[in-house]
Amino acid sequence: MAMLSDKVRAILDTGAEVCAAADNSCLMHIGGALSRQRTGVRTMHLAEILACTEARPRAR
Amino acid sequence: MTDAAVHPPFPEAARAALADSQLRHNLAHATQTIRAKRAEAVGEVPDWEQLREAGRALKERVLRHLDDYLLELEGAVQQAGGVVHWARDAEEANRIVGDLVLAHGADEVVKSKSLTTEETKLNEALGERGIRAWETDLAQLIIQLAGDAPSHILVPAIHKNRAEIRELFLRTLDDVPDDLSDDPRALAEAARRHLRKRFLSATVGISGANFAIAETGTVSVVESEGNGRMCTTLPEVLITMVGIEKIIPTWQDLEVFLQLLPRSSTAERMNPYTTLWTGVTPGDGPQKFHLVLVDNGRTNALADTIGRQALNCIRCSACLNVCPVYERTGGHAYGSTYPGPIGAILTPMLDGVEAAGSLPYASSLCGACYEVCPVKINIPEVLVHLRQEVVEHTAREGGIRKRFSGERAAMEALARVFADRRAYEAAQRLGRRGQWPLARHGTIERLPGPLAGWSAMRDLRPVPAQSFREWWRTRS
Numbered sequence: 001m002a003m004l005s006d007k008v009r010a011i012l013d014t015g016a017e018v019c020a021a022a023d024n025s026c027l028m029h030i031g032g033a034l035s036r037q038r039t040g041v042r043t044m045h046l047a048e049i050l051a052c053t054e055a056r057p058r059a060r
Numbered sequence: 061m062t063d064a065a066v067h068p069p070f071p072e073a074a075r076a077a078l079a080d081s082q083l084r085h086n087l088a089h090a091t092q093t094i095r096a097k098r099a100e101a102v103g104e105v106p107d108w109e110q111l112r113e114a115g116r117a118l119k120e121r122v123l124r125h126l127d128d129y130l131l132e133l134e135g136a137v138q139q140a141g142g143v144v145h146w147a148r149d150a151e152e153a154n155r156i157v158g159d160l161v162l163a164h165g166a167d168e169v170v171k172s173k174s175l176t177t178e179e180t181k182l183n184e185a186l187g188e189r190g191i192r193a194w195e196t197d198l199a200q201l202i203i204q205l206a207g208d209a210p211s212h213i214l215v216p217a218i219h220k221n222r223a224e225i226r227e228l229f230l231r232t233l234d235d236v237p238d239d240l241s242d243d244p245r246a247l248a249e250a251a252r253r254h255l256r257k258r259f260l261s262a263t264v265g266i267s268g269a270n271f272a273i274a275e276t277g278t279v280s281v282v283e284s285e286g287n288g289r290m291c292t293t294l295p296e297v298l299i300t301m302v303g304i305e306k307i308i309p310t311w312q313d314l315e316v317f318l319q320l321l322p323r324s325s326t327a328e329r330m331n332p333y334t335t336l337w338t339g340v341t342p343g344d345g346p347q348k349f350h351l352v353l354v355d356n357g358r359t360n361a362l363a364d365t366i367g368r369q370a371l372n373c374i375r376c377s378a379c380l381n382v383c384p385v386y387e388r389t390g391g392h393a394y395g396s397t398y399p400g401p402i403g404a405i406l407t408p409m410l411d412g413v414e415a416a417g418s419l420p421y422a423s424s425l426c427g428a429c430y431e432v433c434p435v436k437i438n439i440p441e442v443l444v445h446l447r448q449e450v451v452e453h454t455a456r457e458g459g460i461r462k463r464f465s466g467e468r469a470a471m472e473a474l475a476r477v478f479a480d481r482r483a484y485e486a487a488q489r490l491g492r493r494g495q496w497p498l499a500r501h502g503t504i505e506r507l508p509g510p511l512a513g514w515s516a517m518r519d520l521r522p523v524p525a526q527s528f529r530e531w532w533r534t535r536s
Contacts, residue, residue: 001078001079001486002084002388003384003388003424004383006515011288028519028520028521029517029518030504031503031518031519032515032517032518032519035503035505035516035519036505036517047528057193
């Protein structure tokens with residue numbers, strides 16, 4: 001929890017809209033805190049970014 | 061390992077440390093500073109990776125042939141006029157040292173900093189027999205005067221600030237000026253004056269050892285303050301307590317470790333005080349030398365083919381300084397002589413998983429410790445291995461309830477599902493139908509029953525309408 005709050009603070013400090021990573025466990029953990037604190041920052045897996053096309057910009 | 065100390069569970073101990081924001085701030089500052097310095101010192105060495113590999117290979121050779129090297133060391137020390145003692149556990153080691161001190165008619169000893177004597181709780185054992193042990197390393201003296209425990213391998217008083225130290229000296233030392241300031245130089249001077257008297261009056265010195273060379277019987281202490289050299293040269297009698305894994309084969313092998321150790325621990329190119337002695341020399345230094353070889357759980361650790369690499373450790377503390385868990389909780393939360401990542405594996409190995417079962421979980425398995433380790437101990441690998449040991453131990457000793465626990469059943473089912481493509485895809489289809497009561501706005505924020513604890517902080521994605529595998533198949 002102490003590590004998680006430091007990570008969330010660092011993410012918010014960057015002003016980014018999306019936090020991308022290649023590890024699903026990390027994404028679930030960090031994403032959980034981002035959504036519970038209603039930060040508006042989304043998490044995405046690297047594969048989701050790769051799967052994005054102009055036709056489907058938000059592949060899920 | 062007769063009566064292994066039982067360590068308090070890590071999560072409980074960590075909670076108090078995490079609530080102390082001053083401590084967290086101090087630790088973050090201290091660990092980040094030393095971390096950056098280490099990286100710089102290591103970066104200067106072009107063959108650092110080869111050095112690490114050499115260090116690992118040497119330590120592993122020693123462990124593989126430990127029986128031979130121990131006998132070689134014993135013979136060499138005796139040849140040079142020293143006496144060798146063998147101690148099965150902490151109690152026996154302390155008894156041997158106490159007997160030796162009393163046999164020489166002493167009731168006080170000066171000590172250089174030694175983790176092995178911390179591990180065996182030598183000072184308390186000596187105290188019970190009326191022997192006063194003076195710690196002479198500055199930080200170790202502070203810890204001793206405060207009745208506290210070290211919280212870092214290298215900087216044991218990392219959790220104390222100078223105002224606290226000034227107050228402590230005024231309260232506990234009878235020979236300090238009343239107007240003592242909290243200037244580090246003044247504090248060091250006060251400790252120095254106090255210690256000088258002890259050095260000159262003590263007839264017995266006690267040290268640990270960083271290295272014991274099998275080939276020559278030479279023992280080495282590596283330190284920064286010079287107090288270790290005083291302890292090992294001024295008294296008439298020197299007693300050195302050393303773990304049996306501290307052996308290195310030959311004199312030349314020092315070249316590897318004397319490069320690896322200072323850069324990894326203090327970020328120094330060369331260590332300030334490196335003391336080496338071989339037995340006794342008439343008319344020069346202690347005239348009696350006793351070497352106490354301590355097992356205390358080490359042969360048990362040696363029997364574990366994955367875990368034994370923990371015995372490679374040269375106590376540099378680089379893993380503590382890079383660890384995100386240590387940085388936040390500090391050393392006391394680990395409840396053992398060896399804190400941080402190395403402590404999380406070494407303590408359960410020495411004392412048994414039943415005594416320190418929460419320590420292998422005190423890690424996020426990020427692997428930073430492995431990257432900086434100068435002797436390449438794969439700490440994450442050993443942590444996972446020990447977690448398995450903890451689970452097996454709980455199942456074995458915890459009775460029928462633990463053997464058929466829900467967690468165990470769930471893990472076994474998951475292992476079957478993840479091991480087989482068909483089972484995995486069938487589970488996905490099943491999940492797609494079963495998850496509708498849980499999913500809200502594209503996420504699952506709360507899981508039922510025993511899984512609620514896991515989902516208290518995490519969001520789970522629902523199984524999508526089309527899985528990656530299904531989509532991939534439609535492509536071609």
